[in-house]
Amino acid sequence: xxxxxxxxxxxxxxxxxxxxxxxxxxxxxxxxxxxxxxxxxxxxxxxxxxxxxxxxxxxxxxxxxxxxxxxxxxxxxxxxxxxxxxxxxxxxxxxxxxxxxxxxxxxxxxxxxxxxxxxxxxxxxxxxxxxxxxxxxxxxxxxxxxxxxxxxxxxxxxxxxxxxxxxxxxxxxxxxxxxxxxxxxxxxxxxxxxxxxxxxxxxxxxxxxxxxxxxxxxxxxxxxxxxxxxxxxxxxxxxxxxxxxxxxxxxxxxxxxxxxxxxxxxxxxxxxxxxxxxxxxxxxxxxxxxxxxxxxxxxxxxxxxxxxxxxxxxxxxxxxxxxxxxxxxxxxxxxxxxxxxxxxxxxxxxxxxxxxxxxxxxxxxxxxxxxxxxxxxxxxx
Numbered sequence: 029x030x031x032x033x034x035x036x037x038x039x040x041x042x043x044x045x046x047x048x049x050x051x052x053x054x055x056x057x058x059x060x061x062x063x064x065x066x067x068x069x070x071x072x073x074x075x076x077x078x079x080x081x082x083x084x085x086x087x088x089x090x091x092x093x094x095x096x097x098x099x100x101x102x103x104x105x106x107x108x109x110x111x112x113x114x115x116x117x118x119x120x121x122x123x124x125x126x127x128x129x130x131x132x133x134x135x136x137x138x139x140x141x142x143x144x145x146x147x148x149x150x151x152x153x154x155x156x157x158x159x160x161x162x163x164x165x166x167x168x169x170x171x172x173x174x175x176x177x178x179x180x181x182x183x184x185x186x187x188x189x190x191x192x193x194x195x196x197x198x199x200x201x202x203x204x205x206x207x208x209x210x211x212x213x214x215x216x217x218x219x220x221x222x223x224x225x226x227x228x229x230x231x232x233x234x235x236x237x238x239x240x241x242x243x244x245x246x247x248x249x250x251x252x253x254x255x256x257x258x259x260x261x262x263x264x265x266x267x268x269x270x271x272x273x274x275x276x277x278x279x280x281x282x283x284x285x286x287x288x289x290x291x292x293x294x295x296x297x298x299x300x301x302x303x304x305x306x307x308x309x310x311x312x313x314x315x316x317x318x319x320x321x322x323x324x325x326x327x328x329x330x331x332x333x334x335x336x337x338x339x340x341x342x343x344x345x346x347x348x349x350x351x352x353x354x355x356x357x358x359x360x361x362x363x364x365x366x367x368x369x370x371x372x373x374x375x376x377x378x379x380x381x382x383x384x385x386x387x388x389x390x391x392x393x394x395x396x397x398x399x400x401x402x403x404x405x406x407x408x409x
Contacts, residue, residue: 047170051096054132059086065131066123070330073322074119077112080313084110084244085127091242092134092174102241109216109308111182112248113285114315117366120248121180128176128244135165135175141247142184144208154211158223158238167225173239176246183249185209186300209302216245216308247309251285257298258289284316318366323357331370335378342386344395344408346378351399381406 057065059082066078087108094100112120121138128136137160144152157177165172185208215221222235289295290312293303318326332348339346360369381395385408393408 044168044170047168047174048096050171051092051174054089054093054134056089056093057086057131059083062086062127062131066126069126069130071119071123071126072325072329073318074123074315077114077119077313077315078123080311081110081123081127084108084246084311085132088128088134088176088242088244089132095242096170096174107217107241107244108310109245110247110311110313111306111309112246112313112315113183113251113254113290115252115284115317115364115366116250117368118315118318119367120315121178124176124178124246124248135161135172136178137161137164137175138178138180141179141181141208141249144211152227153224154208154215155221155223156227157215158221159225159227161243162223162225162236162238169236169238173242176244178246178248179212180248182247183251183254183299206302209305213302213305213308215240216305251299254295254299255285255289258285258292258295285314287314290314317364320357320361323360323367323370324353326367327353327356327370327374330367331374335374339378339395342382343388343392344381344385345392346395346397348397349399352397352404355399355402355404377404377406381408384408 059079062082062085063078066082071078091102091108095102112123114120124138125136128134137157139157139160144154157179158172161172161175161177162169165175187206219241220237220239222237224233225236226233293306296306297303332346332353336346356370356373359373360366363369363372365372377397378395385393385395395406395408398405398407
């Protein structure tokens with residue numbers, strides 16, 4: 029007979045009753061129900077990515093309920109770290125905000141990776157990510173330990189592609205992204221970590237400790253050029269006769285990295301990342317560029333509605349003809365900046381009307397956008 033495996037160890041630390049009540053108050057939703065809530069909140073497109081993210085959110089909820097309501101320690105190896113890759117404007121950080129700030133309502137921190145540096149240099153230490161989570165939780169370290177940290181612009185930590193750094197050379201302190209990458213290794217795998225409650229502004233405040241077993245780390249980045257790097261490894265390199273010419277066309281911004289290319293750790297190393305850091309992410313999710321139909325849906329249900337509410341407060345009714353919507357979507361596709369391109373295209377068209385009519389409380393009027401000879405015209409009638 030096989031030996032009986034012992035069950036999970038009981039929770040070693042007392043749990044604050046307020047934290048237990050907060051966890052119990054979170055509505056338990058299935059991954060499919062979480063996905064449905066995303067649609068209700070205005071998220072469009074990215075069927076594969078939102079499916080993976082919905083399961084990620086469900087597992088996060090189950091871990092904190094298991095720990096704080098059932099009193100069971102997390103099982104080893106169940107910690108979730110996720111890497112979102114995709115072109116700008118494809119909805120990576122927006123997805124994180126909706127899932128964890130709106131639906132689960134747990135402490136959530138969105139931080140820019142470019143503001144961090146290795147300890148001892150100008151810039152924030154990576155441990156201040158926990159300080160921000162501590163503040164987002166109302167300075168309650170146990171409630172903060174139920175939260176989520178999203179590191180945006182993660183791809184900007186990539187540095188020189190010199191292979192000597194991966195061989196252990198030049199591993200002293202540096203002000204490049206390698207120092208930050210090495211610092212992140214501990215946060216992504218350690219069971220707990222110290223953090224400065226005052227963000228390290230003074231040396232008199234003693235560091236606090238946060239349990240990380242239930243903290244979910246999510247990294248987001250466009251990773252422009254990773255696809256071509258992976259494709260170069262697939263083709264191989266040749267010198268002299270028989271060498272295949274490299275494509276001369278410029279790589280598009282809005283491209284998707286395939287699942288096969290995500291599995292190439294060497295491509296991430298060539299891109300400028302420590303392989304061990306990429307290995308800390310047990311799920312890599314690739315976002316697709318938004319197509320015309322999805323952009324049109326976002327334009328109608330998100331962007332235009334926001335502008336309509338703004339103009340309504342100023343006594344104007346905003347009407348946008350279908351031809352103008354198609355024009356805005358086409359310009360956004362040309363920009364290759366996803367949903368951000370919609371607002372960037374539409375904002376200049378509405379600025380003149382806003383300049384002329386905002387701030388004047390008069391009779392109600394209608395602002396109509398029409399397309400004439402390929403140009404958008406704004407008229408108040």
